[in-house]
Amino acid sequence: MTRGILLFAHGARDPRWAEPFREICLRVRSLQPTVAVDLCFLELMTPSLQQATTDLVVRGITHLTVVPLFMAQGGHLRQDLPVLIDSLRAQYPQLTIHVTTALGDSPELLGAIAQWVGVISAQSTT
Amino acid sequence: MTRGILLFAHGARDPRWAEPFREICLRVRSLQPTVAVDLCFLELMTPSLQQATTDLVVRGITHLTVVPLFMAQGGHLRQDLPVLIDSLRAQYPQLTIHVTTALGDSPELLGAIAQWVGVISAQSTT
Numbered sequence: 001m002t003r004g005i006l007l008f009a010h011g012a013r014d015p016r017w018a019e020p021f022r023e024i025c026l027r028v029r030s031l032q033p034t035v036a037v038d039l040c041f042l043e044l045m046t047p048s049l050q051q052a053t054t055d056l057v058v059r060g061i062t063h064l065t066v067v068p069l070f071m072a073q074g075g076h077l078r079q080d081l082p083v084l085i086d087s088l089r090a091q092y093p094q095l096t097i098h099v100t101t102a103l104g105d106s107p108e109l110l111g112a113i114a115q116w117v118g119v120i121s122a123q124s125t126t
Numbered sequence: 127m128t129r130g131i132l133l134f135a136h137g138a139r140d141p142r143w144a145e146p147f148r149e150i151c152l153r154v155r156s157l158q159p160t161v162a163v164d165l166c167f168l169e170l171m172t173p174s175l176q177q178a179t180t181d182l183v184v185r186g187i188t189h190l191t192v193v194p195l196f197m198a199q200g201g202h203l204r205q206d207l208p209v210l211i212d213s214l215r216a217q218y219p220q221l222t223i224h225v226t227t228a229l230g231d232s233p234e235l236l237g238a239i240a241q242w243v244g245v246i247s248a249q250s251t252t
Contacts (some may be wrong), residue, residue, distance in 0.1 A: 005247050012200035020198045020230025027240035035247075065247040069239070071197060071229075072146045074138035098250035103197075103239065104146025106246070112238045113195070113229065114153035120232070121131050121161075121191040124224035 004036040004061035006052050009069045010076065011041035018045060021069055036061055042076055049084050053092065063096045072104040130162040130187035132178050135195045136202065137167035144171060147195055162187055168202055175210050179218065189222045198230040 005028060009021045018039075025039040036059060040052035047055070049066070056064060066085070068077050085099060103109050131154065135147045144165075151165040162185060166178035173181070175192070182190060192211070194203050207225065215223060229235050 005243065007243065009197070012198070014200045014204065017198045017200035020228075020236055023230075023236050024240050024243070027237060028243045031240060031244050032247075065250045067243050067247055069197065071135070071195065072138070072143045074140040074143035078140065098247075100246040100250050102146075103242070104149075106242055109238060109242055110146055110149050111153060112235060114150050114157060116229070116232055116235055117131065117133065117150070117154045117193050118157050120226040121158075121193055121224075124191045124226050 001034060001036055002060060002062045003034070004038070004056040004059075004064045005032065006049065006056070006064060006066050007037070007039045007069050008049055008066050008081070009039065009041055009045075011044035013044055015045075024069065042080060049081075050088065050091075053088050053095070057092055057095060062094065064098070066097065066099045068100065068102045070102045070104075073102050077102060127160060127162055128186060128188045129160070130164070130182040130185075130190045131158065132175065132182070132190060132192050133163070133165045133195050134175055134192050134207070135165065135167055135171075137169045137171035139170055141171075150195065168206060175207075176214065176217075179214050179221070183218055183221060188220065190224070192223065192225045194226070194228045196228045196230075199228050203228055 007025055021039055025037060029037045036056055038052050040047050040049045070077055085097060133151055147165055155163045162182055164178050166173050166175045196203055211223060211225060
């Protein structure tokens with residue numbers, strides 16, 4: 001196994017906040033059994049992106065894809081994440097690192113969310 | 127038109143951050159042409175939930191569903207939002223207000239996100 005995916009979430013004080021992200025991580029692992037898949041956080045939760053990357057490098061991963069589980073691109077993805085990625089590239093020059101777009105850049109996911117809004121709001125009034 | 131949906135997002139300093147939420151709002155309007163659908167924010171962007179609710183009440187909405195466009199339930203949804211909703215209920219006792227679960231509470235959306243992670247991470251390595 002040489003490919004890794006790090007799901008990158010914001011983090012929060014309430015530990016229950018991480019539950020949907022842990023569920024996504026389990027589902028991606030199940031869909032991609034030949035890829036090392038882990039979850040990491042920008043702040044308030046661990047592991048950090050730095051720690052999670054180190055763990056994958058130790059496990060022999062040479063190609064890393066960072067997938068931001070953020071709804072939209074604001075300062076965290078446009079400013080904070082590039083700084084973290086630059087630091088990782090300096091620390092692990094042999095590691096290939098790709099960063100994907102965010103959830104809200106996917107027309108398919110926006111469509112799925114809009115459908116969900118319709119269903120959940122209809123349920124709430126019955 | 128007496129039913130309204132308010133899509134409730136966090137807000138950010140970067141105006142581009144709101145774009146996916148505006149797109150979801152347009153899509154929900156298209157899917158639900160008989161419902162008044164608007165977007166509002168917890169902080170850093172306008173309108174606030176309070177202002178958006180007032181606008182809907184002025185337009186004659188009597189049944190409001192608030193749909194949090196948050197990935198997961200942390201302090202903003204467990205603590206901040208209930209305070210805002212209590213305040214709205216006191217201000218508009220004639221308005222029925224429902225609050226739905228968050229995106230990450232939907233197994234279907236978690237599955238769609240996991241599928242998207244697989245597609246987007248495969249694209250990033252080709």
